[in-house]
Amino acid sequence: MSDLLDIPEDVPSSIAPNARIFKDDCMYSFDTAENNELGLDIDLISYQAFSRTKDYNYTLENYGKTGHSLYLNINKVLKPQEERNKLLYNENGEKNQKLQKLEIKEVKDDDLYNTTITIYDADEDKSYALDQITPRFQSLVEQILNANSSNRDDEIKQWEQEIFPCEHSVDLQQFDNVGTIDLTKCSQCDLKENLWICLHCGALGCGREQFGSSLKGNSHALSHYELAEHPVAVKLGSLSADNEDSCDVYCYKCNDEVKVPNLSEKLLKFGIDLKSAVKTEKSLIELNIDQNMNWEFNLEGANGEKLEPVYGKGLTGFQNLGNSCYLNSVVQALFDLESYQKFFSDLETPESENPADDLRIQLLKIYDGLLSGRYSKPGSLKGDDYQLGLKPSSFKTLIGENHPEFKTQKQQDAFEFLLYLLDKLDNEFGLSLNKDLKFLYSHKTVCSNCKHGNLRTNLVDNISVSIKDEVIDIEKESGKKIYKPVSLIDSFKDYCANEAVEGYNCDNCGQKPGLAIKSGGFKSFPEVLIVNAQRIKLENWVPIKVDVPIEIPTTLDISSFKAPVFSADEVEDEKKESSGGGFVPNSDALNNLLLMGFPEVRCLKGLFNTGNSNAEDAMNWIFAHMDDMDIDEPFDPSDATSGNANASSNGPSxxxxxxxxxxxxxxxxxxxxxxxxxxxxxxxxxxxxxxxxxxxxxxxxxxxxxxxxxxxxxxxxxxxxxxxxxADSNGNYELQSVICHKGTSPHTGHYVVFIKKKIEGNDRWVLFNDEKVVACEEHNMEDVKTNAYVYIFRKVKS
Missing domain, CATH: 1.10.8 (Helicase, Ruva Protein; domain 3)
Structure with a gap:
C-alpha cells in the first residue's frame, strides 16, 4: 500500500460544493479528451483543464505559474466505426430518424470511446494508472468524473432560467389521509424507473415512454391526471439535495415544466426528504439539451447531391449547443474578416486566474480554433464524414452573461446578437477592432415651409433596409404567400429617398405642426459593409418572417447614395452646442432607433429616460409610453441637465x-x-x-x-x-458572406452562414451549418434568395 500514490496535502480530498469542474476542453484551446492525442489534464486543485500538444504545453505552463503538479488525465479514443454503427443504425440498416422532444436516445461516452484515466505528474512528467493510486485517491477521481462539467452546469442553469411557477403549482392543494406509498415502482405496472409522484395526493405513476431510449414508460402518471384532474407531479429520479430548482416538476394542465415553491415541504407530506435525495436519472432539462445538440439538418444540393465536406484553415465548424446556431453563424462571419484575423493574431494572451471568465482569452481561443485548421478534419460520431466541430460553451456563457435573452438556451435573432456583440467588442477593445465596419451616415431634415433645416451625421457600423413584400399569389393547399422578387439595391434607393415627416415642429418659422422632408446618404463608405434585410414584420404585434426572394447581390454599387447637401434655396441652421451638461444622445443608439422608423422626438425621450445607453432599452421605453399625451411634444435638451450618462468625466450623472x-x-x-x-x-x-x-x-x-x-x-x-x-467616393462592394435563416420567426428555425473562401486557389462558397462545413456552387444557393437575413460585403478596391 505504501507504494501507491496518495493525495498530497495541498490537494483537496473531495470536491467543494458548487465547484466549477472544467473538463470539456482546454482553458486556452479547443483541445479535448477526444481530439487530442495526449487527452486533457484537469488540475486537481483549481479543476481547470489544460492540454499538452507538440505545439504547446499548457499543462506545463500552468504548473510553472501555480506549482500545481498533479492532474487527472482523461484520454478518449473513438471506437471502430463497426461498433458505433450499432448505435446509429437499426436492424434493417436504416439510419435512426430524428428524435422528437423528450424522445432521446441515451448514448454514453463508453459506447463511443475507449477511455483511459490516469494521474499525470507534471513535475516528473510521469503518469500513474488507477491501480497505482490509493483507494482514497481513486474516490476523488470518481467524484470528478461523475460531476457535471462547468459547461454542462451552465447549460442546465440557462434552461432552468426559462422555467417558472404556474398558477397550479403556486396554489397547490394537497390532500390529507395519503397513507403509505410504495415509492419503488409504478402503482399501475411493474416499472421501477421514470416514476412521477402526484404532489396533490401522492399517487405514483410511470411517465411517458422515451422512444428510442432505455427509459420506458406506460403514461400512468398522465392517466392519473386525466382521471383525478391533479395537474402537478414531480419525477422521483430527478430529486437532488444539491439543487431544488433542478428537480423535474410537470404541470399536465399547462402541459409544461414548472417550479413549485417550497417543494421540499410539499414532498415531506409523502415521507420524502429532499435533503437526503440523490439524483438517479437524467432530468428533462438534460434530455432537452441532448435533443437540441443532436438535431440534424439536411445538407444536399438543388439536385439532391450530397454537398462536399471541406477541411483546412478557416474551415472549422461549431457544434450546436442547443439552439446556438445564431451565435455560430455570426462568429463565423466576423472571424472571416481580414481585420479580425490580423487583430487577434497580434493580440497577446493576458494573465488570468480564470480564463473562462476572460473575454479576450475566449476570443483568442475562438481565433485559434477556427483558423489554425487543427480541428478541421473528418471525425463525426453520426456515421458521416463531417467534422466534430468546436464547442464554444465558455464563450456563449460569458458573452451572454446577465443579458435577459442571450444567457438562455432559446433561439435568438442573429442580427440582434450581432449588434450586441459588436457593442461588447467596442467596449472591450475600443474601436480598433471594428474600425473597418464604421462609416458616417447623414440625415438631412428641411422644413417645407421656410426651407430651414439641419444635417445630422452619425458614426454607425451597419444599415438595416426594408424590403417590399408584395404578395403576387397564395398557394391553395398550404396558404403560403408568394412574394414578388426584389433587388437589394432597390431597398437602398427607398432607404435614402426623400421622406415626408408630418407633425414637424420647426424652430425657425414656428409652424407647429408642419411638414418636413427628410433624406439620407453615406458620407463615407466602410471597408466592410453590414446590411440587414428587414424580413421581420409585425402582424397583430407578433413578429413573423417574410420569405421575399431577393436576388443574390454578388456585387453592390451604392456610390450614388451619397450624403445629402443643402441646395441653393435651403438654409442650414446653426448647430446648437450643448452646455452645462446638456443632454447629448448616444449617436449609435439614436441612429438605430431612427432606422427602425421611430420619430426623433420619441427616440430622444427614450434614450434620456433609460440612461442614454442603448437602442433596445430606449425602444422598450417608447413602446411603454406610446399612449402618453405628451409623447410627441418637443424634447428640450436644455431641460436635460444631467442626461448624458456617458459624457461626464467627473463621475456618474x-x-x-x-x-x-x-x-x-x-x-x-x-x-x-x-x-x-x-x-x-x-x-x-x-x-x-x-x-x-x-x-x-x-x-x-x-x-x-x-x-x-x-x-x-x-x-x-x-x-x-x-x-x-x-473618405472616398468608392461604394463598390462584393458579397463576402451572408447569414441565412430558415423558419417563420427569428426566435425559431435555424441559422446558417455562406462564406466565400479560397480553396485550392479558387473562390468558392462554403456553407457553415454548425459543425457541417461543405463547399457549394451558386446553383446550390437558391435558399439564399428567400432566407438571406444579414449580408456582409467587402469593398472592391478602385
Whole structure:
C-alpha cells in the first residue's frame, strides 16, 4: 500500500460544493479528451483543464505559474466505426430518424470511446494508472468524473432560467389521509424507473415512454391526471439535495415544466426528504439539451447531391449547443474578416486566474480554433464524414452573461446578437477592432415651409433596409404567400429617398405642426459593409418572417447614395452646442432607433429616460409610453441637465444613478457600479446583479483594479473626424458572406452562414451549418434568395 500514490496535502480530498469542474476542453484551446492525442489534464486543485500538444504545453505552463503538479488525465479514443454503427443504425440498416422532444436516445461516452484515466505528474512528467493510486485517491477521481462539467452546469442553469411557477403549482392543494406509498415502482405496472409522484395526493405513476431510449414508460402518471384532474407531479429520479430548482416538476394542465415553491415541504407530506435525495436519472432539462445538440439538418444540393465536406484553415465548424446556431453563424462571419484575423493574431494572451471568465482569452481561443485548421478534419460520431466541430460553451456563457435573452438556451435573432456583440467588442477593445465596419451616415431634415433645416451625421457600423413584400399569389393547399422578387439595391434607393415627416415642429418659422422632408446618404463608405434585410414584420404585434426572394447581390454599387447637401434655396441652421451638461444622445443608439422608423422626438425621450445607453432599452421605453399625451411634444435638451450618462468625466450623472436606483438598488451601490464600469448602464446593471450584497463603498483599490477605461465617446469623435478627412467616393462592394435563416420567426428555425473562401486557389462558397462545413456552387444557393437575413460585403478596391 505504501507504494501507491496518495493525495498530497495541498490537494483537496473531495470536491467543494458548487465547484466549477472544467473538463470539456482546454482553458486556452479547443483541445479535448477526444481530439487530442495526449487527452486533457484537469488540475486537481483549481479543476481547470489544460492540454499538452507538440505545439504547446499548457499543462506545463500552468504548473510553472501555480506549482500545481498533479492532474487527472482523461484520454478518449473513438471506437471502430463497426461498433458505433450499432448505435446509429437499426436492424434493417436504416439510419435512426430524428428524435422528437423528450424522445432521446441515451448514448454514453463508453459506447463511443475507449477511455483511459490516469494521474499525470507534471513535475516528473510521469503518469500513474488507477491501480497505482490509493483507494482514497481513486474516490476523488470518481467524484470528478461523475460531476457535471462547468459547461454542462451552465447549460442546465440557462434552461432552468426559462422555467417558472404556474398558477397550479403556486396554489397547490394537497390532500390529507395519503397513507403509505410504495415509492419503488409504478402503482399501475411493474416499472421501477421514470416514476412521477402526484404532489396533490401522492399517487405514483410511470411517465411517458422515451422512444428510442432505455427509459420506458406506460403514461400512468398522465392517466392519473386525466382521471383525478391533479395537474402537478414531480419525477422521483430527478430529486437532488444539491439543487431544488433542478428537480423535474410537470404541470399536465399547462402541459409544461414548472417550479413549485417550497417543494421540499410539499414532498415531506409523502415521507420524502429532499435533503437526503440523490439524483438517479437524467432530468428533462438534460434530455432537452441532448435533443437540441443532436438535431440534424439536411445538407444536399438543388439536385439532391450530397454537398462536399471541406477541411483546412478557416474551415472549422461549431457544434450546436442547443439552439446556438445564431451565435455560430455570426462568429463565423466576423472571424472571416481580414481585420479580425490580423487583430487577434497580434493580440497577446493576458494573465488570468480564470480564463473562462476572460473575454479576450475566449476570443483568442475562438481565433485559434477556427483558423489554425487543427480541428478541421473528418471525425463525426453520426456515421458521416463531417467534422466534430468546436464547442464554444465558455464563450456563449460569458458573452451572454446577465443579458435577459442571450444567457438562455432559446433561439435568438442573429442580427440582434450581432449588434450586441459588436457593442461588447467596442467596449472591450475600443474601436480598433471594428474600425473597418464604421462609416458616417447623414440625415438631412428641411422644413417645407421656410426651407430651414439641419444635417445630422452619425458614426454607425451597419444599415438595416426594408424590403417590399408584395404578395403576387397564395398557394391553395398550404396558404403560403408568394412574394414578388426584389433587388437589394432597390431597398437602398427607398432607404435614402426623400421622406415626408408630418407633425414637424420647426424652430425657425414656428409652424407647429408642419411638414418636413427628410433624406439620407453615406458620407463615407466602410471597408466592410453590414446590411440587414428587414424580413421581420409585425402582424397583430407578433413578429413573423417574410420569405421575399431577393436576388443574390454578388456585387453592390451604392456610390450614388451619397450624403445629402443643402441646395441653393435651403438654409442650414446653426448647430446648437450643448452646455452645462446638456443632454447629448448616444449617436449609435439614436441612429438605430431612427432606422427602425421611430420619430426623433420619441427616440430622444427614450434614450434620456433609460440612461442614454442603448437602442433596445430606449425602444422598450417608447413602446411603454406610446399612449402618453405628451409623447410627441418637443424634447428640450436644455431641460436635460444631467442626461448624458456617458459624457461626464467627473463621475456618474445623477440621472444614471437614479435609473439604476429605480430598479431597487441603493444610490450608493448604483454609483459604485457606474464608477467601476465607466458609466456604462448595461455593464453597471450586470455588475449590480452579480454583486447585490456589495457595501457600495468605492475604494481606490476597487477603481484601480478595474480594467483600463475605454472612452468610447472620445474614440467615436476622433474616428469620425478621421473618416471624414479620408473618405472616398468608392461604394463598390462584393458579397463576402451572408447569414441565412430558415423558419417563420427569428426566435425559431435555424441559422446558417455562406462564406466565400479560397480553396485550392479558387473562390468558392462554403456553407457553415454548425459543425457541417461543405463547399457549394451558386446553383446550390437558391435558399439564399428567400432566407438571406444579414449580408456582409467587402469593398472592391478602385
Amino acid at each position: 445623477q440621472e444614471a444613478i437614479d435609473n439604476l436606483s429605480s430598479m431597487g438598488f441603493s444610490q450608493q451601490l448604483a454609483k459604485k457600479a457606474l464608477v467601476l464600469n465607466s458609466n456604462d448602464i448595461n455593464a453597471s446593471l450586470e455588475w449590480l446583479f452579480s454583486n447585490p450584497d456589495d457595501d457600495g463603498v468605492i475604494s481606490e483599490d476597487a477603481v484601480s483594479s478595474n480594467k483600463p477605461v475605454v472612452n468610447i465617446e472620445k474614440e467615436k469623435d476622433e474616428l469620425s473626424r478621421e473618416i471624414e478627412a479620408t
